[in-house]
Amino acid sequence: MNTWLADNPEIRSIRVAACDLNGQARGKRIPTRFAGKIYDEGSRFPFSVLNLDIWGEDIENSPLVFDSGDADGMLLPTERGYLPMPWLGTPTALLPVWMFHEDGRPFDGDPRQALARIKERYSDMGLTAVVATEMEFYLIDDTGRMPRTVPSPHNGKRRTGSETLGLRALDAFDEFFTDLYDACEAMDIPADAAISEAGLGQFEINLMHVDDMLKAADDAWLFKLLVRGLARRHGFAASFMAKPYPEFSGNGMHMHFSVLDKDGNNIFDDGGSKGSDLLQNAIAGCLNAMPASMLILAPHANSYDRLVPGAHAPTKLCWGYENRTVAIRVPGGNHKARRIEHRVAGGDVNPYLLLTAVLGAALDGIKHQMTPPAPVAGNAYALDTPELPATWQEALDIFESDAATPRIFPKALIQNMTMTKRQELAEVATLSEEERIALYLEFL
DSSP: OTHHHHHOTTOOEEEEEEEOTTSOEEEEEEEGGGHHHHHHHOEEEEGGGGGOOTTSOOOTTOTTTGGGTSOEEEEEEOTTOOEEOTTSSSOEEEEEEEEEOTTSOBOTTOHHHHHHHHHHHHHHTTOEEEEEEEEEEEEEEOSSSSOEEOOOTTTSOOOOSOOTTOHHHHHHTHHHHHHHHHHHHHTTOOEEEEEEOSSTTEEEEEEEEESOHHHHHHHHHHHHHHHHHHHHHTTSEEEOOSOSSTTSOOOBOOEEEEEEOTTSOBTTOOSSSSOOHHHHHHHHHHHHHHHHHHHHHSOSTTHHHHOOTTSSSOOBSOEEESOTTSSEEEOOSOGGGOOEEEOOOBTTSOHHHHHHHHHHHHHHHHHTTOOOOOOOOSOGGGSOOOBOOOSHHHHHHHHHHOTTHHHHSOHHHHHHHHHHHHHHHHHHTTSOHHHHHHHHHHHO
16 A cells, blocks of 8 residues: 555655544654555554543543553554545645554454444345445634634625525535545545535535445545545634534434345345335334434534424434434335435534444344334424433433443443543533533534
């Protein structure tokens, strides 16, 4: 892979980065002349670095810090190899890495390693998940005390009303989106259609389906880094925060997936609109694990501001066909592409943990032949059906205690995530609303 640097001699520095539990990039800047050693031998930094809180602080009493001497892990390149970082002024390459022990064992506290375990379980059953994501984000002027919409580069005016699927809203930021698509192509991120969304300055770009769950999560993580970095190059901010504005719609990260057998057949397809028994099993698994997964799907205090009735985000533990008010939607269309749309996650999630939670739950449902409740029709907000956990504290308690969690996540990651979120919950409780918004705008 070092040939990539030879083919790109303009690269002047390297960023070596892994994804922590909050989806933050943690790593080092390396001079290009030492890149060969890093690629061949890897890098080192403490295991605890993948288990920091949202501010980047150690977790108090974590077994990864003083109890273990704050020992180092081995960081080795992922299959992605070197990637350009078009949002930086200096020609720079990113080398994504993931964490291992000295003896080569995967580090269970690494979110990407958790997803790799799920991928291996699918492979052991002769199955392959095909995954796509919908990435919603806001372009924001964050120069004042509170966020505002970005003035149009065309006329300097700020939008005052919703422009859902408005070409004018897209065209106003044409230079940004042109640069974004060029950068996605350079980074091998399969960005598809862009639309303007209901919120002021809100947009969505779909990432095309891929038959490698690790690549799908990589694509989503890298896309978030790219959008936020490139927005700064254009003089404004971008945020995947779940609910930047109380009065406007929140950012979601809907996830679509189907599952192929060893012969490439979609196991959710029964030749009709209902879908197969295996589709029903997968839906049941997702619903069964959803309360315990809420800490992953809504990992921050602000996440729960999005999950309110009538706000185009689900609040009920139910599913349906062609219904956007439910947690699990089965889209219509050609039966050969029968799939599940998981609609709960906010834009603020860690993509590796999201795919782990959803695909792990679906496989659990398939293995145990779970049966879902009947699909619902109409407005799910108005139905007398079970509610999703509505607070950060409730989600944290269920994640820690529910029997579904250890069937999906490694024990070490459960412990690390629980300790991290308890520390954050206590700290965020001391902040004003203005301080909380500033915090999440900065990091998400």
